[in-house]
Structure formats: C-alpha cells, structure tokens
Amino acid sequence: MKRKITLKQIANELDVSISTVSKALRNSIEISEDTREKVQAFAKLYNYRPNNIALSLKNRKTKTIGVIIPEIVHHFFAKVIRGIELVANKRGYNVIVGLSNESFDKEVINMQMLANGSIDGFILSISKETLQQQDYHHFNETISQGMPIVMFDRVINEIHCDKVIIDDMKGSKNAVDKLLKNGCKHVAIITTKDYVSVGRLRTQGYLQALEDYKMTPDSNLILKVDDELLSEDHLDSLEKEIEELFKRNKKIDGVFAVNELYAIIAMKVARKMNLNIPDDIQFIGFTDGVLSKHATPSLTTVSQHGQEMGEKAADLLINKLENEDEEEQYETVVIETNLIERESTK
C-alpha cells in the first residue's frame, strides 16, 4: 500500500529541493529542461497529484459548494442537486451535501459544520421548521462572515442574497386558468397551511385565477392540509380528508393540488368514487415528478424545472465567488414554469 506521494518525497528521492519540484511540475522556465523532465517523469510514475487540502489552506478557497436541502428522497430536490452538480463540476467545484430533514437544528448544525472552512459558499432551500420559527440568524451570520448564499425555491425576502425561484403564483394561476378554460365550474384546491410560502403563493394564484373569471372563491373548496400529513404514515388520513372534501361538494369538477402527491391521492379517491377522469373531474398538480408521468391517468402538472434551478443557483454562486470585489448586488432569478398537459385534463 503506497501512500499518496508528496512534493517532499519526490524532492528527497531526486535530491533536489521541494520548490524545484514544485516549479518543475508547473513547467516553470526557471527550471532546466533536464530537471523538469526528470521530475515530471518521476511524478507521473508515482501518479503525483497536488493535495487539495493543502491548496485549500493556501488559497483560502476550497472550490467546494455546500448544499443544504430539507430532503433528498424527493424528486424535485434530487433534480436540483443534479443541476448544481452539473454546473459545479463543469466549473471545477465539488458539491458537499447536507440534509436538514426539515429540522431547524439540523439546518443550523449542518451549516456550522460546513461554514468552518470546508466550503466557499452555500446553496440552500429552507427547512419547514425554520420557516415556521422564522429564526434566520444563521443565514445572516453566515453572510456577514463573507460567505455567499444562494437560496432556491423556499426563500425569504428579508435575507439579502441571490435567489432562484419560480413564480409560484403565476404557475398555479395558469394551472387553474386551464381548468376553468376547460369548462370546470367548481375547482377545488388542495394546499398546505400558509406558513409554507410556496403553498401560500400557490393558493393566491388559485384565488387570482378565480377572480379573473369573476368567480367567488368558496372556502368549502379550499382544503389546507396539515403538513404532517405528508409524512408517509399519515397518508391515510389525508385520503380521508380528501374524500370528505369530495363528498361535501359533489359538484367539484376540477382539482388543483399544490404538489403531485396530493394530486395523485386525490385522483385515487375520485376513482374510488367512480368519477371518470378527465370527463367528470380534471386534475392538475405541481412539480413534475415521476409520479405524474407514470400515474394512470398521467397527471397534468406545472413543471418546476428543478434541474434548471440548480444550474442557475450554481452559476450565481460561482459567479459571486469568482468576482469577489464586484459591488454587492443581489439577484433574484425567476425560472419560468410551464404546464405539461397529460391525461388528467381535457
């Protein structure tokens, strides 16, 4: 087992100084052709590679991006990571991943672990618990220590940093527009409690679409699901809630759900009640994942373009990292959503 070889070892073997080796390897004209060749041959033989850690220490740059997301077993976040990784690697950066698991404490701890020199900057999406507690000190501290942050999807306006979001309101408005245009008269929405910003915004889009069509919103048609219900164990009770919604309002002929799982479950309930999709009732979800594509019937969704968000976020962060002295100007990039029409709508 040969340990990784260092400049010093090469220098010893070849009876030259460390700096000579270093220069020779970088092909410096200071060094004679002879020694250069000798050193390079030797280095190649022993497969020399400069030690990243030493370089990081010296350059005060790690060429590594820290990513903190609430959850990775989630199609959207996985796609974002892929986008980040793609751009990061292309631009010579590594990606280190931390999962907050929707917990405030884990988010803070993870950020602290990484902020102590391991990375050059953060890309993150805020955990639900943090959003609920509205405690953002860890973001501000990180930023004030000179470490740039790019937030995506779940962001907060008060924090000054680059952001990549989609226009949740517009996206859901378009979706509901579609349902109304398709002739739906009683469109229900299945959404989250309001503290989840994207849930709130998507609800607003729903209301706006109704307004545009001069329809008065009916609170009976608005189901605000308690978030806990997303955890696997509570899916059954979610199903019951939706069933009650449908039974209370037999006229529902269109459903907009703020994520794909809600939509899929709602379709399941509808089918159980012998409703025909899309003839009796139409469905649109949000976030384009595997479920939407492969469900039967396949689900029309508002696509969030996770990978693109990741790519953009990585570009923003690396740009900031590589133009240190630029004026402090923060950008909020809005990624366009689009409606992917499938079988669940006419």
Place this chain on the structure above:
Amino acid sequence: MKRKITLKQIANELDVSISTVSKALRNSIEISEDTREKVQAFAKLYNYRPNNIALSLKNRKTKTIGVIIPEIVHHFFAKVIRGIELVANKRGYNVIVGLSNESFDKEVINMQMLANGSIDGFILSISKETLQQQDYHHFNETISQGMPIVMFDRVINEIHCDKVIIDDMKGSKNAVDKLLKNGCKHVAIITTKDYVSVGRLRTQGYLQALEDYKMTPDSNLILKVDDELLSEDHLDSLEKEIEELFKRNKKIDGVFAVNELYAIIAMKVARKMNLNIPDDIQFIGFTDGVLSKHATPSLTTVSQHGQEMGEKAADLLINKLENEDEEEQYETVVIETNLIERESTK
C-alpha cells in the same frame, strides 16, 4: 463584513501567543484560569471556530466521505444517500457527492478529484458503462493508495473491499415463488441485458423459482430490455416491446419485472389490453419506490431497503477509517429484502 477569526488574530488582540490561545480554548490546565476565561470570552464574542481545512491538513483526515453514484434522480440512490448522510453526520463526518451519470469517464474524473485529499474514503455504486467496459483500474488504484472503498448494490467480486448488497437472486426468487404460489402458470420476466449484474442475478432467481416448481423456462417469456430504454425518451418503445410480449403469449398471468418502472409500464400495457389486475394477471416489481406505492393498483415489490444499505455502508467505511491498523479483512454485508404485498398480487 467580518472575516472568519483565527487563533492568530485572537492572540494579537489579547497580546498572548497563539499556542496560549489554542490551549486556553481547549481548557488546558496549563493555562491560568484568568487567561482561559479571557480568551474563551473573546473567542465566544467573535464566534471563533477552528478552521476545518487546517485541521484536515494537520490530522491528515478530512472527516469527509466521498459518495459516487450513477444517478441521484432515482429513488433508490436518494435513499442510500440519506442513509449514508444520517450515519455520517451522527459520527461526525460530512458527505460529498459525485455523480457519474452512468459514465465511465465521469466516474474516474470524479474519483480523482476527490481522492486528492478531499476525502477519507469512498462509498460508491458502479456506473453501467464501467460494468460494461470492465475497466476497474481506478478502484484498484484508489485502494492501493490506502483509501478505503465500500461498494453497494452494483459491485464486482474481483475488487477487494467492503460491500453492501442485497441477495438479488433470493429476492427475485421469492417474488416469483409468490406468483407461482398464487397460481400463476405462465410467469414472464422483464429484465435487463446480462451485463448489469443485478439484472442477471434477478433473472437467475426467476429461473430458479421456476425450477423449484418443476417448470421449464420458456425463452418467449423472458424479455431482456436494452438498457437504453430506461432513458426517458425510449419509454414508448419499451411499451411496445412489452405489448408484443403480451400479444405473443396470451397466457401470461404473472409478470416479474426487475425494477419498478418496467413493472409500472407493464401494468399500463396490461390495462390497455383490458386485463384485470390482479385477477387476470399479477405483477411484482423490484425496488420499493414512490411509483410502486402510489400506482393504481399499487404494486407489490421486493423492497431493497436503500436507506439501510446506506447506513450500513457508512458504518463499514467509518469503522475502517477509525481502525486503521486492524488486519485487512473485508466484509460483504447482505441486506435482507422483503416482499411488500400490495394490490397487484392476490
């Protein structure tokens, strides 16, 4: 914007030496109570944290695990990552992720990037291209440089390292057993070409189950899908292939698919042909993902326990890292699969 504070800065401010500060912060009894308090107060005020990079360089340990997977937008791999991250964090390690995107070159490059000091060891699952080319030099080189590797799921016997796998053969044998026990007389299998080891093993399990039931395998019932078909664009032709399979063999009353997507698509085809699931035909897939759970009908699957694999892999790797001098003994851990019965079987 205050830069991160260092020992040296604290020492300067307080007019003591760097080592005094260092010792004071670690509460060394060498240092007087007085200075200790003074230093600690100051450090706390400025939120001092030791620089990880410097520690890594000094200790020759990064406390970071490198994970190379073929794809992250994939429920199974995402679950593995979550498992790895869980254990790693608990044991004080970070996780850095590289995606090979099923490409040999990217796998090699990614490993090289990380092997130069950025991490202490690898957890990885081999890309399809690498498996096809059977070029494993990068693994051997890494290992011979003293950097431990733990492979999971897609592994190769020739490489000496810890491994975490499932018993693919047994898992699929159990699945097919179930179909046969349920009365299926003509069980088809939808699998991959043989170079994908897990596909090959699962096919073997299928054959073995038949043998146990004294049934002779019918090559007409074995569909070996070209792997390219998994890429999103080719799903249509996969659908056609399956349709032809069903039309060629009208008697098929059971289908075992080596992954959940194949199974879901096969169910779709069956439904289109007006076959009733599970009365006319039963289905079992492999890998328990979201699709299986939320499909209609929900799909009976062999669960792979991705998270558990990740946890085990992380434990194996960290154990190896923290017991350097132990004898070189490699372990292959087999994670039990189990059949999750849902609506697609009787």
Place this chain on the structure above:
DNA sequence: TTGTACGCGTTATCAA
C-alpha cells in the same frame, strides 16, 4: 504559566 518551534503540503518570493 506561557511561549517557541515544528509539521501537515503547497506555492510565491527572494536569495544564492
């Protein structure tokens, strides 16, 4: 009780 010196691996600057 405190401080000096060294080493981790690298590069840049300056001296020989």
Place this chain on the structure above:
DNA sequence: TTGATAACGCGTACAA
C-alpha cells in the same frame, strides 16, 4: 538554474 523561507491555521512537544 536552484534553494531557502514564509505563509495558509492549527495543535502539541518541549523549552523557558
């Protein structure tokens, strides 16, 4: 053309 030295930030053995 080559080599010595300092510096990145830290911890520790040893000297004062």
